[in-house]
Amino acid sequence: MNGKTIFLALILVSFTFHIEANDQVEVMNPEQGVAVQKKSRFEFFKWRFTRTEPDRVTIDISDEWKDHDLDAQMNYTVWIGHSTFLVNNGDITILFDPMFSKYASPMSFAGPKRLIAPAMQIADLPKVDVVAISHNHYDHLDIPSLKAIHQAQPNTMFLVPKGDKKLLNKHGIENVQEFDWWDSFQLNTSEFHFVPVKHWSARTPWDTNESLWGGWVTTSKAYNLFHAGDTGYADIFITIKEKFKEIDYAFVPIGAYSPRNFMKNSHVNPEEALQLSKDLSAKKSFGMHWGTFILSDEPVLDPKIQIETKRGDLDFEIAVPGKVYFLD
Numbered sequence: 147m148n149g150k151t152i153f154l155a156l157i158l159v160s161f162t163f164h165i166e167a168n169d170q171v172e173v174m175n176p177e178q179g180v181a182v183q184k185k186s187r188f189e190f191f192k193w194r195f196t197r198t199e200p201d202r203v204t205i206d207i208s209d210e211w212k213d214h215d216l217d218a219q220m221n222y223t224v225w226i227g228h229s230t231f232l233v234n235n236g237d238i239t240i241l242f243d244p245m246f247s248k249y250a251s252p253m254s255f256a257g258p259k260r261l262i263a264p265a266m267q268i269a270d271l272p273k274v275d276v277v278a279i280s281h282n283h284y285d286h287l288d289i290p291s292l293k294a295i296h297q298a299q300p301n302t303m304f305l306v307p308k309g310d311k312k313l314l315n316k317h318g319i320e321n322v323q324e325f326d327w328w329d330s331f332q333l334n335t336s337e338f339h340f341v342p343v344k345h346w347s348a349r350t351p352w353d354t355n356e357s358l359w360g361g362w363v364t365t366s367k368a369y370n371l372f373h374a375g376d377t378g379y380a381d382i383f384i385t386i387k388e389k390f391k392e393i394d395y396a397f398v399p400i401g402a403y404s405p406r407n408f409m410k411n412s413h414v415n416p417e418e419a420l421q422l423s424k425d426l427s428a429k430k431s432f433g434m435h436w437g438t439f440i441l442s443d444e445p446v447l448d449p450k451i452q453i454e455t456k457r458g459d460l461d462f463e464i465a466v467p468g469k470v471y472f473l474d
């Protein structure tokens with residue numbers, strides 16, 4: 147590597163932390179588009195350089211998925227880690243935000259490092275019909291993972307937000323469809339709808355919000371589900387509930403919420419995650435986006451503790467990575 151490459155790599159890696167820390171504030175209104183406010187870079191760097199990183203605690207993972215033939219089994223979900231959920235709805239198998247790499251970063255050797263291994267490897271996956279991506283941050287759109295899935299399963303389709311197709315094409319992935327907010331797509335008897343959430347996009351300091359971000363609603367004969375990607379709290383979940391009537395299962399981020407002044411506009415905290423679930427009237431929710439990478443200041447186990455303390459009667463599961471949960 148020459149000096150220029152190293153310099154560029156350092157900029158990109160520091161930007162990876164920058165992305166997760168998020169000094170960008172998005173105010174999302176699906177009717178009126180997006181307004182961007184920025185916090186000062188000074189405030190951001192002051193936080194980055196004065197913060198104490200939480201302890202690298204590891205959560206338990208399971209290999210219970212090995213007891214099942216996931217190609218034959220129907221109506222289940224497995225949390226693989228971070229926002230990566232494998233879901234079968236009796237019609238097709240979907241993989242959301244596949245992230246199998248060691249670092250959530252443009253570099254394979256630096257940036258936020260995994261606390262736990264993925265509960266399944268790409269070679270262990272059953273036949274995946276669709277990979278659905280929420281947005282292009284490195285912890286959700288991981289090119290090495292997408293390339294490996296494409297190589298292992300060339301027929302898998304990739305559904306991405308508007309603006310991200312060229313990135314996948316550049317890496318040799320051809321079966322890609324781009325979605326604007328509220329665009330739909332049907333495969334067999336399942337329908338995918340890309341919906342707005344409160345977040346933002348960027349992979350470099352120069353491409354902020356050049357592609358979209360969002361969540362996925364998948365409707366099917368068996369049940370409807372919502373994968374939120376990354377999001378701050380907003381009224382949009384009430385709109386989603388009104389539009390799709392029934393959301394049976396919701397996959398909701400619960401981590402990367404501290405400090406609030408940097409995180410609240412792009413990441414819900416556990417209380418807001420519970421409210422989001424109530425807004426959707428979800429029959430059952432699964433927490434995600436915690437326990438896998440340290441992206442923020444809250445202790446690693448806090449999202450789980452907060453949800454378990456505050457969920458009351460709400461069916462909000464803190465899933466164990468690798469365990470098979472049956473959906474009906």
Ligand SMILES: [Zn+2]
Pocket residue numbers: 281283286345376
């Ligand atoms: Zn993000």
